Amino acid sequence: MTFWGLGGPKWWQQASRSVSISASLSRVESPPARADATFKVTMLPGDGVGPELMTAVKDVFKAGDVPVEFDEFHLSEVQNMASEDKLEELLSSMKNNKVAIKGKIHTPMEFKGELASYEMRLRRKLDLFANVVHVNSLPGYSTRHNNLDLVIIREQTEGEYSSLEHESVPGVIECLKIITRAKSRRIAKFAFDYATKKGRNKVTAVHKANIMKLGDGLFLQCCAEVAQLYPKIKYENIIIDNCCMQLVQNPYQFDVLVMPNLYGNIIDNLAAGLVGGAGVVPGESYSAEYAVFETGARHPFAQAVGRNIANPTAMLLSAANMLRHLNLEYHSHMVSDAVKRVIKQGKVRTRDLGGYCTTGDFVHAVVENLRHRPNY
């Protein structure tokens, strides 16, 4: 195994794999990308159509000669393939590779004695605190709102998803929502750093502090404090119900949105619906050391399993983002351009975008478009 393949020394990892702060602190030039260097990435197909989407990613990568090798793990709560050891194996692999691509691990509805699902525990153990969803309208596919370009940043480890519930007396259940200053500050700083790095103008905090005065009030206060450190970026706040109404009436007024956990879930899905559904929106989760790439709106989509109708666009665009994160710019552009070209041409479209093609057809079309790139 090559030196690069093992991940390299710490400073190289920090320079290339972490977002924003460490990247700006690195004082080394990026090393030349060697053609025979393969990056190892952990892959977790998950449930539902996850495995099919992962196959699509692997096919496209193979056709494009992308120097990435996948370490696959199969962890699934609904199919009874989950256990503590598997989780540990997966975690150690991720800690080694630092980058992962995954599908959704479905949470079964029955209460099996564990309040936190595997997906949530994974997030907590790796401390993946920030979830970023890129909502971009696809050229060539028009919806009711075109030319959208939003970024939704969601705090992923606390808030309403604390899994702290108890039944005080039979028939009365309490569920705790926890908001801490440290985590609110962290996500606010992440949001502003992200906005600065990507050249965005405005960050809007979404909250319900008129009702949850202490909880969301604390979140809002942290956002306001952090906003003062970034005078070039405009800061606003909006109440969640008004935000939803504005998103369906006039979504162009928003740029970057930052919010706690539950509101993030709602707005992610709402915004995904605005540009075409769960099949076209890529997303990623960041911690201080790791990055996990996945789709934006996370649904296992169990009705489509085996029928070859799932739309791999979101996963392919996310994989392209992953390649950019690994500093493989050329390959990243190649994959994302191919996908966008196929959608723009409009001849090959999956069911959710109004076409009749299968996942396989779509992947085939993307692969064709890959080969047509000029070689230099």
Add this chain to the structure above:
Amino acid sequence: MAGTAWRSAIRNVLRMLGLTINGQDKTKPQEVSRVLGSFKNGSPQPRNFIREMQTVTLIPGDGIGPEISNAVMKIFEAANAPIEWEERNVTAIKGPGGKWMIPPDAKESMDRNKIGLKGPLKTPIAAGHPSMNLLLRKTFDLYANVRPCVSIEGYKTPYTDVNLVTIRENTEGEYSGIEHLIVDGVVQSIKLITEQASERIAEYAFEYARNNQRASVTAVHKANIMRMSDGLFLRKCREAAEKHKDVKFTEMYLDTVCLNMVQDPTQFDVLVMPNLYGDILSDLCAGLIGGLGVTPSGNIGANGVAIFESVHGTAPDIAGKDFANPTALLLSAVMMLRHMGLHSHGKKIETACFDTIRDKKVLTKDLGGNSKCSEFTEAICQKVRDMD
């Protein structure tokens, strides 16, 4: 207003004397089961000339409240609706024992009439008392908030053919107001779900669906994450579904509902959900049809109390200038008529309103026109009178 009320009463009596009395027309308006939503009988009722006037408590509210309340009263007058209005004010006062409460005459009026129509209320920020809406909710135990969202032809939005109803549990859930600062920098907020409240709202949702000829009820939840709390809510919905087999029941995750709602809102019918999700989804649906200025809303309480209201703000910047749009309050009043069983009057006023908006000749500023509130009201009154 008393003068015109007397006039219509006398007119009714004269009409009664002038026509042959059919034995069937003597049926009194039924007082029973108002908590069950509007009546199943949607067909136009025979003109009950012996029908007595029903009194409704009217709370004009602040800002544009008085203007739009007047508009509604004028339109009801033109439609000959057998409604008598009792105006009351609900500014909070400190009762014995130091607890904030609404004025006792308002409470007594509501308890007597059982039906109320409310304009927008403002909550002064540092007044020391909780919001007026919260106070009303606690006083009358308004447990269900019903918001029907129907696309208005003539007011174009990117979403057409929306026809759904959101029913939201209004007393507990995330808005219980129980919050603590545990240590400096850590805040805990409690979401409360009780069996009794969930059962009550689920029952109401199915009754509403049945009484309004709705095909299906969808429970919206996040029981995959909040397994115990939303799990309890879901269980109660399922139990209520068992008892009402004639209405289809489905359940859907909140994120799936959001995703599908903005892509294809026609797939939803009646949605029932706990407090927070209801707040967000009902505003989302209001956005689909054109905003809070055209959305009606009703609050159903225990003991048969029902208060219908407009959910927009008081708009202090245009108060008193005759710019306001009375559509939201008017449609809420139509909801109220349906709830009381006066379907023919309700239909008449609603049709007149929609026709006026569709004609686009006289529209208020927020609907895209240039007319004043009084002109808009007059146009609707004219249409109502033409329908007779």
